[in-house]
Amino acid sequence: MNATTSAHRCGWTFRFRRTVALAATLAALLPSAQAASPSFDCKRAQTPSERAICAQPQLARQDARIAGLYRQRRQALDATGREALARDQRYFLYVRDRVHALTTDDGGVAGLERLQRRRIEFLEAIDTSPRRGPAGRWGNLESQAQVEARDGRWQLVVSGAEPITARWLCEYDGTAIARGDRWQADDAEYRRRVSLRRDGALLALEDGPLGADGDRGATPYCGANGSLDGAYLPLRGAASR
Structure with missing residues (x-):
């Protein structure tokens, strides 16, 4: 065996051993690289x-x-x-x-x-940029609302569900008009009123009876124990349906 061949084989052996050692090191580090820590101890x-x-x-x-x-x-x-x-x-x-x-x-x-x-x-x-009026997409853990300007009025579509077992579902679609600092959507069939108002960054929805003789029981478009009431945070994009 000449000197050149011997040197070549020695160099190859060194590189091989270095590659094996590097692979072993990476393998040892892999579990810690894959480990994940939650937000609490x-x-x-x-x-x-x-x-x-x-x-x-x-x-x-x-x-x-x-x-x-x-x-x-x-x-x-x-x-x-x-x-x-x-x-x-x-x-x-x-x-x-x-x-x-x-x-x-x-x-x-x-x-x-x-x-x-x-x-x-x-x-x-969640959209943290300034927003005026009721237009846009809004939501919370239970529900999402989409409000769009249409023919001088506001089209309100709300969908939601109880988030554990979906024991109630909300599906509402109505037209709201401005009344002072609020926008109101009246449902003559069920004698209900859905009222919208801006509260800082939020859109507050309130659902209640329309007049003294309105329906004060279960919300007809949400099922038993369901409700549209609540604070809705501003969201980007179109509402999920």
């Missing part, structure tokens, strides 16, 4: 849903994303918007526990993943 996890989030990297990444988006959006909103988003987030945490506890296909880890994915989409869509 897993050593202090108290609820079954928190323990599930700590045990599932995908859920942990979603939780961290939700917490980061929540902080960002809350800081960018005005005082009324911050308080409304805080209430909505507390409600989300309650719903999260209830969804994870379900023993149906809608619950467990799969249900938790779907719920958190929808929450990320909602938080990403």
